[in-house]
Amino acid sequence: MGALAGMRSLSAPALLSRALLDKHNNSLSGTPFEFLQHRYVANTLTGLAATELLGDKLPMAPDRTIAPSLLMRAASGAAVGAVVYAGRHKSIAEGAALGAVAAVAATYASFYLRKFLCKKTDIADPIIGALEDALVVASGLKAAKA
Template sequence: MNNNTSSFLRAAGLGAVAGMRTFLAPAIISHFYSRHKSQNIEGSAVGFVQTIPTSKVFKVLAAGELIGDKMPMAPNRTEAPGLIGRIVTGVFTGATIYKADSKNALLGGLIGGTAAAAATFGCFFLRTTLNKKTALPNFVTGACEDALAITLGAKLISSNR
C-alpha cells in the first residue's frame, strides 16, 4: 500500500471511528502521537495533540462517552450537537493524520469529516435496526459498537508505524 492510500485509509477510517464515538478517534491519535512524535505536526495548529496531558484529557472524554452512550437519556447522535461534534473530531483527526504524513491537512480534514458524518448515520441506523430486529438491549449493541470502534482505531493507527 502506498503512502497516499495509507493516509487516505487512516484518515477515513479514524474519521469513521469519530462518527461512532466522538472522542475515541482524538484519544487514539493523541495517544499515538504523544508517544511517537511527528516533526510535521510539531509547532502546527494540531501540535498540542502530541502532549501527554492532551492524550489524558481525550482518554477521559472517550471513557466518559463510552459509558454515557449506553444510558437511556443519551442524546441522539444524529441531532445537531452530536453530529457537529462527531464531524469536528473527524475533521481534526483526518487533518492531523494528513499533516503528520506531509500531506494537505485540509484534504485530510475533509476526508475525516465526511467519513465521520457517514459513520454517524450509518452506525445509528445499523444499531437501531439491530435493536429492533433482535431485541438486544441497547447497551449490548452499544458495547459491540464500542469494540468495533476501538479495534478499528487501534488497527489503523498501528499501521502508521
C-alpha cells in the same frame, strides 16, 4: 479515523493522541497539532472518551444524528483527518474535509445499523452499544498505529 469519530466522537482523537504520544516522531512539529503528542492532552482526551462511552449507554443519551451531536462528530472527524494529513505532509484542508465526510457518513450508518440490530435481535441496546465501543477501540488502535 474520521469514520470512527462518527461512531464515537471523542474516541478517535483520544486514540490518535495516544498513538502519537507512543510514537512521538517529528511529523507534527511546527503544525497546529503538535500539542496532541503531550501526555496531558492524551490523558485528558482518553478520560473524555471514556465518559462518552459510558454516557452513550444511558437512556437519556441523545441521538447521534441531532444537530449538536452531528456537528461534534463532523468536527472530530475533521480534526483527526487534518492531523493524519498533516503528519504525512499533505493538505490539512483536504484531510479535514475527508475526515468530516467520513464522520457524518459513519454517524448515520452506525445509527441505523444499531437501530436495526436492536429491532431484529433480542440483544439490548446497551449491549449493542458496548459491541460498537469495542469495534471503535479495536479499529482505532489499529488505524492510529498505521
